[in-house]
Amino acid sequence: MKIKAGIIGGAGYTGGEMLRLLINHADVEIVFVHSNSNGGNLISAVHTDLLGDTDLRFTEEISSAIDVLFLCVGHGDAKKFLDANSVAAGIKIIDLSQDFRLSAAAGNDWVYGLPELNRERIRTAGFVANPGCFATCIQLALLPLAAKGLLKNEVHINATTGSTGAGQSLAVTSHFSWRNNNLSVYKAFEHQHLNEIGQSLIQLDPDFNQDLNFIPQRGDFTRGILAAVYMESDLTAEQAKAIYQDYYSEHPFTHMSEKNIDLKQVVNTNKGLVHVEKHGNKLLIISIIDNLLKGASGQAVQNMNLMFGLDERQGLKLKATAF
Amino acid sequence: MKIKAGIIGGAGYTGGEMLRLLINHADVEIVFVHSNSNGGNLISAVHTDLLGDTDLRFTEEISSAIDVLFLCVGHGDAKKFLDANSVAAGIKIIDLSQDFRLSAAAGNDWVYGLPELNRERIRTAGFVANPGCFATCIQLALLPLAAKGLLKNEVHINATTGSTGAGQSLAVTSHFSWRNNNLSVYKAFEHQHLNEIGQSLIQLDPDFNQDLNFIPQRGDFTRGILAAVYMESDLTAEQAKAIYQDYYSEHPFTHMSEKNIDLKQVVNTNKGLVHVEKHGNKLLIISIIDNLLKGASGQAVQNMNLMFGLDERQGLKLKATAF
Amino acid sequence: MKIKAGIIGGAGYTGGEMLRLLINHADVEIVFVHSNSNGGNLISAVHTDLLGDTDLRFTEEISSAIDVLFLCVGHGDAKKFLDANSVAAGIKIIDLSQDFRLSAAAGNDWVYGLPELNRERIRTAGFVANPGCFATCIQLALLPLAAKGLLKNEVHINATTGSTGAGQSLAVTSHFSWRNNNLSVYKAFEHQHLNEIGQSLIQLDPDFNQDLNFIPQRGDFTRGILAAVYMESDLTAEQAKAIYQDYYSEHPFTHMSEKNIDLKQVVNTNKGLVHVEKHGNKLLIISIIDNLLKGASGQAVQNMNLMFGLDERQGLKLKATAF
Amino acid sequence: MKIKAGIIGGAGYTGGEMLRLLINHADVEIVFVHSNSNGGNLISAVHTDLLGDTDLRFTEEISSAIDVLFLCVGHGDAKKFLDANSVAAGIKIIDLSQDFRLSAAAGNDWVYGLPELNRERIRTAGFVANPGCFATCIQLALLPLAAKGLLKNEVHINATTGSTGAGQSLAVTSHFSWRNNNLSVYKAFEHQHLNEIGQSLIQLDPDFNQDLNFIPQRGDFTRGILAAVYMESDLTAEQAKAIYQDYYSEHPFTHMSEKNIDLKQVVNTNKGLVHVEKHGNKLLIISIIDNLLKGASGQAVQNMNLMFGLDERQGLKLKATAF
CATH class of the missing domain: 3.40.50.720 (NAD(P)-binding Rossmann-like Domain)
Structure with missing residues (x-):
């Protein structure tokens, strides 16, 4: 039935x-x-x-x-x-x-x-x-670390969203003549999704109390969010990848990509992809979703x-x- | 099995x-x-x-x-x-x-x-x-008339294709810096798909011998073809719509739309949509498909x-x- | 002063x-x-x-x-x-x-x-x-022939405009989420600019009384109009080119291009470019302008x-x- | 002469x-x-x-x-x-x-x-x-602070470039079918322009020795770079704005905008615009240029x-x- x-x-x-x-x-x-x-x-x-x-x-x-x-x-x-x-x-x-x-x-x-x-x-x-769309994309980049209690430094997040994230209402920033070929920052450090992200991180790691520095951007595409997230970390690249691989091994829609990723890999799907790199003492996680589907x-x-x-x-x- | x-x-x-x-x-x-x-x-x-x-x-x-x-x-x-x-x-x-x-x-x-x-x-x-992608889109606009022997005047076709129609090979006209926000005509009156279109029209109406005037255009989108097709016709709008409605009634992917149509109605689907209007003595048929799917x-x-x-x-x- | x-x-x-x-x-x-x-x-x-x-x-x-x-x-x-x-x-x-x-x-x-x-x-x-923007683009394609009394058959026009042609008012068809990667026909055969085009052609050739079949399209770019215009003609390609070359020789912003043209050649300029081809008995003229400047x-x-x-x-x- | x-x-x-x-x-x-x-x-x-x-x-x-x-x-x-x-x-x-x-x-x-x-x-x-294009955009965001010796903490930079930044050579990442509606990170923390940026900052402040954390992104537009730059700072918003206003007061192409900015304000010009905001203890500077002109x-x-x-x-x- x-x-x-x-x-x-x-x-x-x-x-x-x-x-x-x-x-x-x-x-x-x-x-x-x-x-x-x-x-x-x-x-x-x-x-x-x-x-x-x-x-x-x-x-x-x-x-x-x-x-x-x-x-x-x-x-x-x-x-x-x-x-x-x-x-x-x-x-x-x-x-x-x-x-x-x-x-x-x-x-x-x-x-x-x-x-x-x-x-x-x-x-x-x-x-x-x-969950919210930005919140989903960013949490997919952070949950595996939070679950291990490894978010010990402030987190830096830049994420760009497609126009459908703002819904169908007409606004200057959704006018094609304005938005096409354009890019802009909005609600820097103050996006409302920070609250739900913080709540989830504390659920996994009650001691979590780091700053989440979040710069949202309006992109000139219709669907998708790409987040670039990084923080200081003692983990090696291999250790970090193993943590993400392990965390998402049982989740059918979220996958770690060994290769660098680009937004259109997930557009019109319910998938989330994350990619992990280590540069000096910084751990970088790139995360992508379709804002209207997985988001x-x-x-x-x-x-x-x-x-x-x-x-x-x-x-x-x-x-x-x-x- | x-x-x-x-x-x-x-x-x-x-x-x-x-x-x-x-x-x-x-x-x-x-x-x-x-x-x-x-x-x-x-x-x-x-x-x-x-x-x-x-x-x-x-x-x-x-x-x-x-x-x-x-x-x-x-x-x-x-x-x-x-x-x-x-x-x-x-x-x-x-x-x-x-x-x-x-x-x-x-x-x-x-x-x-x-x-x-x-x-x-x-x-x-x-x-x-x-079939070819342009050929599919244009035939969907013409088959119902040909089947009734009603293509008695030369046909005027303008159709614009997304970039994926040209495949993945790198070319000046597929470079993002060139193609973004651009539009151009190519192979006017001489596109190779005219042959298969003509063959189909003759299959339905052995007497068909009209010119097919076809202006193909390169659009600045990745997926889809929109064709605007018209010819002189004695049919009223209602007669023409009935012919299309009837012809496609048993075909699950092709539909006549009473309202005007836009390309994204079919992107990432296997559908074809046609819309019919009559203006003076001209019958206009707009036809859309996704070039990589129905095409x-x-x-x-x-x-x-x-x-x-x-x-x-x-x-x-x-x-x-x-x- | x-x-x-x-x-x-x-x-x-x-x-x-x-x-x-x-x-x-x-x-x-x-x-x-x-x-x-x-x-x-x-x-x-x-x-x-x-x-x-x-x-x-x-x-x-x-x-x-x-x-x-x-x-x-x-x-x-x-x-x-x-x-x-x-x-x-x-x-x-x-x-x-x-x-x-x-x-x-x-x-x-x-x-x-x-x-x-x-x-x-x-x-x-x-x-x-x-003049209007479509009207300018289309007239640049037709004036040299009208001036010689050579528009003796009906004219077929397909022209696509950027979003700025519709001004800054917010509308469904100007919403980025709708218009991006989209294409659509509107006001087919009935665009208001046909009146001023016809007036000009009659000014140059009082006997002109041919149909102007005009399919306007909304493109997914912000600036520019490309018109593809054709009609039956007895002129050879060389004769036609000579007529256009001659007509525009004294006009500093309008030029004939021997090579095929694409819209971005004129974006953000006051220029008009026309390109002429002959295919069978059809004479094709492609014309481009920036709708907000020359238009x-x-x-x-x-x-x-x-x-x-x-x-x-x-x-x-x-x-x-x-x- | x-x-x-x-x-x-x-x-x-x-x-x-x-x-x-x-x-x-x-x-x-x-x-x-x-x-x-x-x-x-x-x-x-x-x-x-x-x-x-x-x-x-x-x-x-x-x-x-x-x-x-x-x-x-x-x-x-x-x-x-x-x-x-x-x-x-x-x-x-x-x-x-x-x-x-x-x-x-x-x-x-x-x-x-x-x-x-x-x-x-x-x-x-x-x-x-x-200078390089990214380097120009990012330096415009940092020079006024460096000149005052106020870059005392690590700097976080996310900047997105148009496709023309990669030149006219054909590549997978410059193919329209790939790049349209896409977004991706590349050369994270390792972009070659970091060297010239660091050299300039040391020229202005010989004691400067902070990390420059730079995430470059490929945007789906042809012209322009938008950089979002932030660091911890004791300055108030008013103090910071005064520093930028003062630094650029004699420079005819670079201006501070009181209002938030978007990329197209500078496209096809030689201008640089910067906008400054303070959020908590973070000072945010948004900087925009046309990569082919000011860049x-x-x-x-x-x-x-x-x-x-x-x-x-x-x-x-x-x-x-x-x-």
Whole structure:
């Protein structure tokens, strides 16, 4: 019997990706796709690449005849939705916003949904807070060291995101004439994802208290995040690689690459790749993900798979764009 | 039991796409992937997006313990390969080069592998000549009219291709510094794909003898072809739409869009979309495909599915990149 | 003594280009730059590339102590501005909108400001209607034939424009996530620039009455238009080239290229390049311009130079971006 | 009387930029443009954007009837050229390669040509070694602090370059299909420009001995470098800004921006912009240049202007591309 899924906020970028994934997921039936602004419209009229793939329409009503509810709404709106709507007991919730990522605010009912950190807890969770895109990419670069208590110096992070990370709203910085061939820094040292990253590092290493110096950049591409992360370390290159290899050996989507990596290796997949180099006393980790998949909707499906006892990879064996 | 597949020329662009598709195809087992220059190397060392997805290596040897052979080599090299190597009887061959597309030269053993034209013949074919990318995109715009004998005036075609259409060889026109933000016309009125297009139109309408005026352009994107095609026509918009709707109603990858279309609706999918408008006495058909999928390797898999009695869509329910 | 210039609508794309040009124009003094929304702000706060180049500020007031007024406002707003504001006699006006391009509506006071068509009339004009960008590019491809009465068959035009052609307003089709790597057709056969093109062709050849079949496309680059134009013609390639060579021999910005051309040859310049080929009975002309320069503000400065008796090239010897 | 200039290596990227600049430089006459591979060819046949701007041809011979010689050849080839060819006494040389940038190797005859560091020495220099592109961008971010002896902690640098930084040679990483929408790290901590940066910092502060941690990245744009540089600092934001404002107050091309900056503010100009922020104990400096202009040929012209007593800005008041 298929998992019955409902989607709130189906007209946005993460909602669209959720649909692209679930339509081809062998174990899922989409029961409804809610949209405030598009009720009654064909899904393929909004996500036009789905023409010929689905005749589903957006609804303005929410059914409780579901097993899992995906919240694909903006930050702040997930909490508002759950405050305003009672979700029947037993329905699992996966929230893609940032509203429940910090356990201090979210409480114990919510599990932070990064499988590479919390896979076993996710399997039994009722409510999963899906990580942020930058947060996922950067944590994949840091978790293996934190798990060994080896993050003993401040961490330097530069990461560049594609335009879809900012969603579909129109803004000067998302105008093609501005963004094409451009590059810029924003929210330096103050990006909101630092909170969830710090929380995860402390979960693995309660003594962790180093600065995370993070320079986010807006890139002139649509999909993907590349993070270059480094810190002082006593580890040799071989020791470091062994730690990453070992940590990710059981995780089907995250891999260490012996060769240097480039962003397009993961675009349109749910994979994370990390590459490790040692230079002098600095350990460099390069990490790449697709911000909309491993950084959002793909990871949400991965979490759903875990929560329902499916193969973690179900519905996520995606063809990379490659070019 | 799975279909055993071999690939000749696995290190190029179409070979890579073939691998990305077949690795996730439930009914196929890849027996060997031949490459002259990469024998012994990991496939993921060349197609680096496959890291973590396959441990296969390129071979320098060719096994005959296969059911189907894909030729992903350059134009001219497919014929040379078959001249130099005897392929055991019973092994089906799908050639992605242009060497066997023209029946006058290829002979009766080869079927031109455009399912929207020759689906029934492909089902029983031993040897299939996979169509060219421009040729596929343009034929999808013209076949429904030709089938009705309605191509009675000269045809005007402007089509723009992504850079992957020119393969991985390094050239001035594939240098990023040149091609980024650039646009240019090449081979105006003389593109080699005109021959196979003309052959198909005559197959459907033996009386067809109109000029095909074709302006190919090099676009500054990597994947996809958009063709704008028009001709004088007595059809009303509604009549024309009905003809296209009807012609493609039984074809799972090609659809008519009521709304205007844009290239990214099909990127990283095996779909073709057509949109029809009437302006004065001119009928305009816009047609889009992904040049590496519906225009090459995806169509090759579609042909394989037909040749082996599988669902035409098997292994081809691909997640669009969308952005 | 310098020409005193005022600009209405200085905060938009064409206003910005006007400023980039006039700031370095040896014979011009900018008296005021009006903006409804930015009065009092530094110009370099809006056109941020001008930081360090000018300390000018936008004004909300309009001075009449000027010799020339540039209207860089939206279509319809130029007429409204002139209806609402009396411009002192003797001030020359150059309007970049489409409001006064059609002489039937504009009346005899306005000269259509395409130097390659009307250079002598522009020299003595008081009011100049600056041509549209598509219109400029396409006319450069057609004027030499029209001048000889050689446009005797219908004309086929496909032209692709950069995103700046649509201005700075935010729209779905200008969102980076949508437009990057994308291509689409719009306003097929019905683009508003067809009117001014037709008017010019009739000016040169009163008997001209052929269809102009025009497919405009949105490209995924920011600057430039490439038009591919063809028609049946009895001319040989050599005859046609001689006609173009001759027609443009006295025009300093428009040149015939013996070799095929690509868009970036003219980006960030005021030049137009045309290339001519003959294929069978079809004559193909490829034409390229920068839509914001030869297609807008550069041509406006060229017109100003003519109107004030300066060297046509003054202030327009621009370094091409080239890459 | 004009400065007579010769160019060695005129067919490459920096040679082309030199030509684009010098053709419009009021005080320069180009005497010859040497190219090994293009002798006798029209310059506009190679640098096709110059069609209509110059009828000059490449030569295979070198004249000594010049005042200044620009070496636009590859690294290593400048030294070879000067070893093999005697340049007449009195001819000034500006070398754009890295061969003479390090004074330990170059000797005292050569001045490192960064006007923001060595303007007075450049005025009287006979031989100038033009800085590297990354080196220029990063030094603009660091010189004001070094001049005050305020670089007391290790420095963290992430900088992303456009594709033209790698020249016109064809390589996998310059293939459009690979580079478009891609991002990658290379030569982490080991880029060769670190040597010249360190040399300059020690020139200003002989006690400087901090690590320069430099992560270079390949961006998917053609022109420009953006560097994000930070270090621990006791300075307040206001103190730091005052230092930068003061340091650059006399330099016509380098400016401090109060607002955050983005790469396209400087593309196709000779400007450098820096922006300063303080976050906690970290001082962040963002720095941007056009790699081919302020990072190469533009700076070479700036140096020539200084060497010949011209206004530093002569021939360099360039129209930004802006979009």
